[in-house]
Amino acid sequence: MISVIIPTLNEASLVESAILCAFSQKAVSEVIVVDGGSLDGTPKRARSASSVIASPPGRSIQMNVGARASRGDILVFLHADSKLPPTYTEEVLAATEDSDVVGGCAPVRFDHRGFLLNMYSRLSRLKPRIFHYGDGAVFVRRSVFDRLGGYRDMPLMEDLVMIRALNEAGRFALLKSPVTTSSRRFLAGGVAYTQIKNTVLVGLFLLGADPRHLKLFYPDKVR
Numbered sequence: 001m002i003s004v005i006i007p008t009l010n011e012a013s014l015v016e017s018a019i020l021c022a023f024s025q026k027a028v029s030e031v032i033v034v035d036g037g038s039l040d041g042t043p044k045r046a047r048s049a050s051s052v053i054a055s056p057p058g059r060s061i062q063m064n065v066g067a068r069a070s071r072g073d074i075l076v077f078l079h080a081d082s083k084l085p086p087t088y089t090e091e092v093l094a095a096t097e098d099s100d101v102v103g104g105c106a107p108v109r110f111d112h113r114g115f116l117l118n119m120y121s122r123l124s125r126l127k128p129r130i131f132h133y134g135d136g137a138v139f140v141r142r143s144v145f146d147r148l149g150g151y152r153d154m155p156l157m158e159d160l161v162m163i164r165a166l167n168e169a170g171r172f173a174l175l176k177s178p179v180t181t182s183s184r185r186f187l188a189g190g191v192a193y194t195q196i197k198n199t200v201l202v203g204l205f206l207l208g209a210d211p212r213h214l215k216l217f218y219p220d221k222v223r
Contacts, residue, residue, distance in 0.1 A: 001029045002089055002139075003072030006049070007062035008033055009220055011080035012040040014182075018080045019049050025089040032070055034062040057220070059134075060151040060158035067142075067150055076139045081182035082108075084137060088177060092139050095173035103140035103166040104173030105132050112183035116191045127174060129167050130202070134159030135181040144169055155215040157205045 004022040008015055015033060022031045030050035035043050036057035046052045055065040063077050074092060078084065088106060095101050107124040110117040123131045138159060148165050151158045166172050186194045201214050 001072045002027050002074045002076060002092065003067075003070035004028055004031045004076045004078050005063055005066035005070060006031065006033045006046075006078050006080055007036065007055075007059050007066065008038060008042050008046065008080045009036040009057060010038045010040045010042060012038070012042045012045045014080050015042055015046045016048060018078060018083065019046060021083045022076075022078060023048075024086070025084060027089050027093060028076075029072055030070065032066045034066040034069075036062050058153070058155060060153055060155075063158075064150040064153075067145060070142075073142050074139055075142055075145055076137060077134065078137050079135055079181065081184065082135055082137060083180045085177035085179065088137065088175070088179070091175040091177060095175065096141065098171065098173075100171040101141075101173045102144040102170035103138065104175060105136035105138045105163070106175040107178040108136050108181050109178040110183040110186070111180055112187060114183075114191055116195055117183055117186060120195065121178065124178070125174070129163050129172065132163050132174070135179065137179045138162065138166075140166060154211045156211040156218055157202070157214070160202065160205070 006018055019031050022028055033046040033049040033052045034055045035052060036055055043052050053065055053069055055062045067075055074096060095104055109121045124136060148169065152161050201217060205211060205214060
């Protein structure tokens with residue numbers, strides 16, 4: 001049984017399509033939206049979900065809240081601005097037939113084409129974990145998620161930390177079909193500038209920078 005958890009903050013224009021896409025997947029038993037205090041009516045637009053839960057803001061907090069409320073033995077964490085490919089959960093189920101697989105993610109492609117965005121998409125198809133982030137719809141066995149203590153409570157880089165932990169806990173599966181994710185943040189800030197900024201932030205984090213300081217350069221919502 002698969003539970004899909006969608007953390008939201010002011011995603012009224014996108015959350016319905018994310019829920020519909022999740023429910024269209026094989027073996028998905030529930031879709032849980034965890035809202036971090038939206039002011040644009042996101043919870044009302046998310047009523048087609050199995051449940052809508054209010055939570056303090058913060059993606060890591062919201063995803064942990066959703067995980068605690070869920071019943072599935074496989075958890076999928078989906079960004080509200082991303083859409084799963086039609087075969088996503090089929091690939092997840094096939095991957096988890098291997099008992100060594102603790103979790104994984106999909107590569108990404110953007111809803112807008114361009115040289116740099118296409119290059120980023122190609123990099124996400126490579127094995128090194130540095131190229132994998134939450135926009136690839138991370139999945140994890142519940143038993144492993146619980147053993148790891150869920151997502152670390154941090155304002156930024158929580159997906160990177162979780163993916164690193166999964167790689168250390170067992171085999172991390174990279175699926176074949178890509179998740180389609182929004183390019184809005186890249187387009188709003190400029191593709192080259194945003195990619196350079198993201199690379200610098202990740203590098204600083206890996207060198208030991210405090211995520212609370214890095215968060216100042218990465219706002220929650222692009223309007």
